[in-house]
Amino acid sequence: MESAININNLSVSYRNIEALRGINLNISAGKLTGMIGPNGAGKSTLLKAILGLININNGQVFYNNKALIEQRKIVAYVPQRSQIDWTYPATVWDVVMMGRITKTGWFKRFSNVSKQKALNALEKVEMTPFLNRPIGQLSGGQQQRVFLARSIAQEAEIFCFDEPFVGVDQRTEAIIFNIFHKLAESGKIVLVVNHDLGESITNFDDLILLNKELIAAGNRQEVLKQENLDQAYNGKVMFFNENDYNLAA
Amino acid sequence: MLEKIIEPLEYAFMQRSLIIAILVGLICAVVGSYLMVQRLALLGDAISHSVLPGMAIAFLVNGNIFIGAFISGLISTVFINIIRTRSPIKEDAAMGIVFSAFFALGITLITVVQKENKIDLNHFLFGNILGVTLSDVRDTLIIAIIVILIVILLYKELLFYTFDKQGAEAVGLPVNLLDLGLMMLIGLTIVASLKAVGVVLVLSLLITPASTAYLLVKRLHIMMFVGVGVGVFSSITGMYLSYFYNLPSGPAIVLVASGLFILAFLFSPSHGLLTHPAKNQNSPQIWQELKNLIKNGNN
Numbered sequence: 001m002e003s004a005i006n007i008n009n010l011s012v013s014y015r016n017i018e019a020l021r022g023i024n025l026n027i028s029a030g031k032l033t034g035m036i037g038p039n040g041a042g043k044s045t046l047l048k049a050i051l052g053l054i055n056i057n058n059g060q061v062f063y064n065n066k067a068l069i070e071q072r073k074i075v076a077y078v079p080q081r082s083q084i085d086w087t088y089p090a091t092v093w094d095v096v097m098m099g100r101i102t103k104t105g106w107f108k109r110f111s112n113v114s115k116q117k118a119l120n121a122l123e124k125v126e127m128t129p130f131l132n133r134p135i136g137q138l139s140g141g142q143q144q145r146v147f148l149a150r151s152i153a154q155e156a157e158i159f160c161f162d163e164p165f166v167g168v169d170q171r172t173e174a175i176i177f178n179i180f181h182k183l184a185e186s187g188k189i190v191l192v193v194n195h196d197l198g199e200s201i202t203n204f205d206d207l208i209l210l211n212k213e214l215i216a217a218g219n220r221q222e223v224l225k226q227e228n229l230d231q232a233y234n235g236k237v238m239f240f241n242e243n244d245y246n247l248a249a
Numbered sequence: 250m251l252e253k254i255i256e257p258l259e260y261a262f263m264q265r266s267l268i269i270a271i272l273v274g275l276i277c278a279v280v281g282s283y284l285m286v287q288r289l290a291l292l293g294d295a296i297s298h299s300v301l302p303g304m305a306i307a308f309l310v311n312g313n314i315f316i317g318a319f320i321s322g323l324i325s326t327v328f329i330n331i332i333r334t335r336s337p338i339k340e341d342a343a344m345g346i347v348f349s350a351f352f353a354l355g356i357t358l359i360t361v362v363q364k365e366n367k368i369d370l371n372h373f374l375f376g377n378i379l380g381v382t383l384s385d386v387r388d389t390l391i392i393a394i395i396v397i398l399i400v401i402l403l404y405k406e407l408l409f410y411t412f413d414k415q416g417a418e419a420v421g422l423p424v425n426l427l428d429l430g431l432m433m434l435i436g437l438t439i440v441a442s443l444k445a446v447g448v449v450l451v452l453s454l455l456i457t458p459a460s461t462a463y464l465l466v467k468r469l470h471i472m473m474f475v476g477v478g479v480g481v482f483s484s485i486t487g488m489y490l491s492y493f494y495n496l497p498s499g500p501a502i503v504l505v506a507s508g509l510f511i512l513a514f515l516f517s518p519s520h521g522l523l524t525h526p527a528k529n530q531n532s533p534q535i536w537q538e539l540k541n542l543i544k545n546g547n548n
Contacts, residue, residue: 051419072421098409134467
């Protein structure tokens with residue numbers, strides 16, 4: 001059986017304000033899944049709700065028919081860059097090694113295997129030369145790649161990224177998408193919150209279109225139909241034929 | 250010179266005070282590093298003021314003052330959390346309300362008790378390191394060992410938690426337990442430090458050496474080591490200054506630590522005001538605003 005996340009009737013409110021309403025959704029492994037929707041649509045909220053990082057009013061989240069929250073060791077989560085204190089006294093190496101903490105276990109030191117895996121992960125995101133650099137002295141794109149390396153080092157099954165492309169350079173975007181594709185091809189769940197409807201959206205296999213409730217989900221081209229976008233963005237977005245070009249307004 | 254260094258050590262009370270000062274300088278720098286990177290300096294201040302009623306009650310019922318202080322500090326953090334989560338009041342205001350209330354209660358209790366017993370409110374507020382007993386040394390040593398052991402054993406988990414709470418929670422680390430553990434570390438450290446510098450100046454030992462180290466190095470554990478160096482050096486130097494020039498011990502320690510911070514602030518290779526002047530060219534902005542105001546006022 002192919003791995004999948006199943007979400008049943010998930011609802012979230014913040015102090016009586018409804019943020020998400022009755023979400024039913026399947027996210028399958030082996031595909032690069034993007035989550036899109038207007039500002040305030042509840043994209044980050046849904047991601048956090050899936051991972052059990054916020055209280056939900058209602059609903060369940062399963063991974064392979066078992067509550068996801070009981071299998072957290074296989075989850076890698078990279079929060080929005082703005083959520084991190086980049087003045088924290090840590091180096092690139094320190095952050096990547098955080099990905100090995102649950103595998104290492106309590107009261108133990110990192111093994112040589114763990115160190116090698118962290119090195120390999122840094123290699124993949126082309127950040128090896130910055131090993132000893134304090135994280136505050138990196139560019140936005142480099143910081144994002146360090147967090148990607150952390151999730152790779154973790155050897156997770158479920159990879160969740162909140163707005164990984166905000167404020168990153170072209171080269172970083174290419175590196176990150178390349179790794180996302182490889183992770184998806186190797187049978188992982190890769191779920192990416194993305195507010196940008198530009199050209200880069202063609203990188204995703206599946207999309208989840210959200211605005212407080214689920215508008216559409218599944219194959220990218222199916223989801224990006226004009227009627228779905230009209231419903232999600234209140235008619236403010238034109239999405240032209242992919243073969244020409246895409247435009248978000 | 251050597252004679253001068255050895256001279257105070259001939260007195261048993263100076264030996265005990267120095268041991269306490271060194272232990273306190275050590276654990277305060279380590280735990281203070283966590284307070285600093287989490288921007289919880291005010292919480293350190295809140296807990297340190299909140300321990301006062303516990304100490305007074307412990308004294309009244311002939312209990313252990315350390316335990317009384319610890320329980321009192323713990324209760325205050327519970328109150329702060331209740332106010333923060335069950336009302337629209339923000340954390341900083343909640344801390345201010347709770348710690349000043351506890352502090353006031355503590356001062357009242359001690360003042361009442363003071364009349365019948367030979368205790369001195371000043372010793373609680375500013376410490377009385379020269380009056381420590383052998384059992385105080387023992388208690389402080391036990392606390393210091395517990396604190397250092399917890400930090401060593403939980404170092405990697407606490408690093409992850411204090412750096413990226415949600416990332417740590419997502420991979421399944423027990424973040425609420427880690428948070429409680431951190432609060433216990435802070436509480437224990439403050440309680441252990443009260444004899445040395447008292448309620449009012451504890452915050453300095455927690456924050457100043459850690460901040461000094463933060464200006465000099467860029468990894469948490471190295472920051473802790475450098476902070477310990479700064480803290481212990483301040484403790485020893487402060488005690489000697491206090492011995493030779495008849496200064497109050499707690500404030501002398503704090504002043505040395507503050508002096509070291511000023512040095513790092515001015516001369517740090519990466520952040521120093523004098524060694525990195527390029528970073529500070531924006532400072533005259535307030536003058537610009539002021540000039541504009543005056544100019545506009547004349548028109």
